Amino acid sequence: MADRLSGKIAIVTGGGRGIGAGITQRFVEEGARVAIVQRNSPPDGMLNNRTIYVKADLANSNDIRSAVETVVKSLGGLDILVNNAGVMFEKTVDEMTEADWDHMMDINLKAPFLLTKAALPHLRNRTGASVVNIGSIEGLASNPGHPAYSASKAGIHGFTAAVAVDHGHEGIRCNAIAPGWINSDLSEIYIHSMADSSRVYRELLAMHPVGRLGEPTDIGNLAVWLASAESAFVTGQVYVIDGGRTKKLPLPIP
Template sequence: MADRLAGKIALITGGGRGIGAGITQRFVEEGAKVAIVQRTPPSDDIVNDRAVYLHADLSKPQDIASAVAAAAERFGGLDILVNNAGIMFEKTVDEMTEEDWDQMMTINLKAPFLLTKAALPHMRRRGGGSIVNIGSIEGLASNPGHPAYSASKAGVHGFSAAVAVDHGHEGIRCNAIAPGWINSDLSEIYIESMADSARVRKELLAMHPVGRLGEPTDVGKLAVWLASEESSFVTGQVWVIDGGRTKKLPLPVS
């Protein structure tokens, strides 16, 4: 086991599945103790003596405050916060209700604010800390039908910069990661739901200069670096991890 996060205590929202599970895995491998905060229990293979599950509904402010307090009490403090949990749906502005918009902003943007607010005092007591917010390449551009999702992720990017500016003097850093297409159960279901899933899969691969799709642990590796002292002079940035997808200009095909 490596030790870049030895002695560090982390809270990861949605740390039991998808990208969050990849981050949890890498944090544990690097020596951190992790509190996985989400609404449903993770699978047994994720929870162990270094990774515990704490229930919270991130739409409820009291659940958020209680989860942060429980994580700090369980492990004796808090050094790292990873705001990973989020939701997505496909609705245009015409199709969306005000309630739809509010739900997206509550989970994707308000929850990271409340988690950060609750975590800051614990980080100050430890002499500093690192906050890693999971944004998206859709905070930089957008797929069709994603006005609320893109707005929420652009907000995450802006929020990350502002937290970095306000709290850098306290030794608290804040960065955002903007993943592209990352393999997960949900993304696999999405591909298989297509009429010609083989063609969709081939075209997805062609969109990525590296010739493959991302894995949750790819994001986890970047999150480890941003949480560790190796990135001590890095704050307020949005780190795109997309296999080069957003840098490849599309060409017409016959």
């Protein structure tokens, strides 16, 4: 079914790179108009008659409120909010400062709350409004050195359920996507920073029963469905999309 988001207006935070860019691309292909909300300008090639850029520091509550109002005034309303933007660093509890923790929570958990709060009055005015939060498989388990990141993503999963429960009667659905390893410029930098990057890549592939790593448009495809009328009876759910990685039990291999 083509143009599943025809006539819809969406905000995608961090929509200019990585997973966010995959979501933006698929939304536009399905007929939506998209506002990319983030601190830095997206690549010029992403901006066209269906895509605009609204600058905002997502650690600043005034910027968040202003960005939502700018989108509504510029595009004529709001049907879909995708809380995608996030940060990640690797520090154990011992290594982490209070400021580190607060920064992670400000971007990964507080910003989605403030964006949702600012968007709700506009989403109420639309038919079939949808909030899609980007969580993580690390909201369900954790890699080493990720206590703050895992906590923030588990919080997103809980927040998703609460928004669905509180606002379903207003015609607003809320779901989350929990991605696994998704190819991006940052993940490539991470792999190539390893002493034996080819071995790391092979081991990463072996972790995935589907035999490949994820692409941003894999997440975009699911986001389209969650934002469309096809998922009208779906709310409060967390969808793991990880190529089967979290279902595969590890075995020691000599």
